[in-house]
Amino acid sequence: MQILFKIAIVFFIFIMAGNTPLQAQKVEVEKQIAQKEFPKNALRLILQDFPGAKKMKFYRETAADSTTYEAKFRWNASRYSVEFLPNGSLMDIEKKIKLQTIPLATLTRIRSQWAEDFKKVKVIKCQEQKSAEGIRYEIEVKGKKKIGVDLYEYLFESDGRLVQKRKIILQPNDMTLY
Numbered sequence: 301m302q303i304l305f306k307i308a309i310v311f312f313i314f315i316m317a318g319n320t321p322l323q324a325q326k327v328e329v330e331k332q333i334a335q336k337e338f339p340k341n342a343l344r345l346i347l348q349d350f351p352g353a354k355k356m357k358f359y360r361e362t363a364a365d366s367t368t369y370e371a372k373f374r375w376n377a378s379r380y381s382v383e384f385l386p387n388g389s390l391m392d393i394e395k396k397i398k399l400q401t402i403p404l405a406t407l408t409r410i411r412s413q414w415a416e417d418f419k420k421v422k423v424i425k426c427q428e429q430k431s432a433e434g435i436r437y438e439i440e441v442k443g444k445k446k447i448g449v450d451l452y453e454y455l456f457e458s459d460g461r462l463v464q465k466r467k468i469i470l471q472p473n474d475m476t477l478y
Contacts, residue, residue, distance in 0.1 A: 338358045338371065357372050368383050380395055395428045396427050405460065406458065434457075
């Protein structure tokens, strides 16, 4: 039994060593919550700035070192996601967009980054993000390398400069654990 435990530890270390420190990982757990659990001042801000929002759902997102609150809804025929700190301070507003709506020069620079990183890439989700830093683009992709296919989240400045690249680690759930 101890031998199996030691082998498992060595295997874990081997797997983790393959992840370079330049490439962060996105490990988050998002759980839907009731409206009454959502920060009150954040809810007031959403109702004020997005009057008539439809299909509103509330979430608590927990990562290794932080907890945030997120409201997702439809407004003016678009899908939005608004994220807040636990004290109700606004972090960012994300609007789902089509990749083709990104300015051509920016999109060219983004595609150039993907060409460096992957043999083949498929866009899963594209969002325009507005925050204190200005407008950015958060894009989830499925990227194929020489060996394997993984999910990644990219964050680009409005001019296409790479801000962050994170590999998405999906947490097992009841649907994947038969």
